[in-house]
Amino acid sequence: MPEHVHVHAPHELNEGNEAETRRERTLEIIAAFLLALTTLAIAWSGYQAARWSGLQAERYTQASAARSLANRAEVDADEERLEDLLNFNRWLEATSAGNREIAVLYERRFRDEFRPAFDAWIALDPLIDTDAPPSPQDMREYVIADAEESERLERIADVRFEQGREATENADQYIFTTVFFAAVLFFSGISLRFEWIRLRLVMLGLAVVFLMWGLVQLITMPTH
Numbered sequence: 001m002p003e004h005v006h007v008h009a010p011h012e013l014n015e016g017n018e019a020e021t022r023r024e025r026t027l028e029i030i031a032a033f034l035l036a037l038t039t040l041a042i043a044w045s046g047y048q049a050a051r052w053s054g055l056q057a058e059r060y061t062q063a064s065a066a067r068s069l070a071n072r073a074e075v076d077a078d079e080e081r082l083e084d085l086l087n088f089n090r091w092l093e094a095t096s097a098g099n100r101e102i103a104v105l106y107e108r109r110f111r112d113e114f115r116p117a118f119d120a121w122i123a124l125d126p127l128i129d130t131d132a133p134p135s136p137q138d139m140r141e142y143v144i145a146d147a148e149e150s151e152r153l154e155r156i157a158d159v160r161f162e163q164g165r166e167a168t169e170n171a172d173q174y175i176f177t178t179v180f181f182a183a184v185l186f187f188s189g190i191s192l193r194f195e196w197i198r199l200r201l202v203m204l205g206l207a208v209v210f211l212m213w214g215l216v217q218l219i220t221m222p223t224h
Helices: 011-096 100-108 115-123 145-191 197-220
Strands: none
Touching: 011 100, 011 145, 011 197, 145 197
16 A cells, blocks of 8 residues: 655744734734724714714804894884983973973983983083083983893803804814824724735834824814
């Protein structure tokens, strides 16, 4: 019977194959880790972008509503100023003409907000003292609640608009960061296609650089 001949590969060749296999498995594990970590980062970045976009829409809506209410309050304040001015001018005409009864009638029509300023103005004896303000509307006691409300709402509108603008910038920044994470997915995934180890290392190196930059951005950016 013919004898069976057993051919054994050189020990050095086996060690080389095992080392290459371990190296490939290590690179595959690194690529898989980068893909997994990047996927989580993209999910978080997308979540934050959606949250900031929602806040942006909410703040812009609040700013618009506040400005609308401020404009309405300002219109009411202008109408009240005009009413105070007309009643005061009629009172002044009746008083100058010596018609006390008509003057009292117009004085009764004064609004409650106008009366403190009118009383303070009368206390200065303006009909005799030429240094007195020409009208109660020039007195510091003349305060219109609607005018103050309009200013308050305008300040709220400015704050809400600024918050909406900041939310827009944050949402855009999170979306921009996902571009770098997409690059990580690309380089990590394509590295598995190459048999040349050096090219694999270059692809994985680029993936790590983009991933680190993106993670630093996520850490430093505000969350909502």
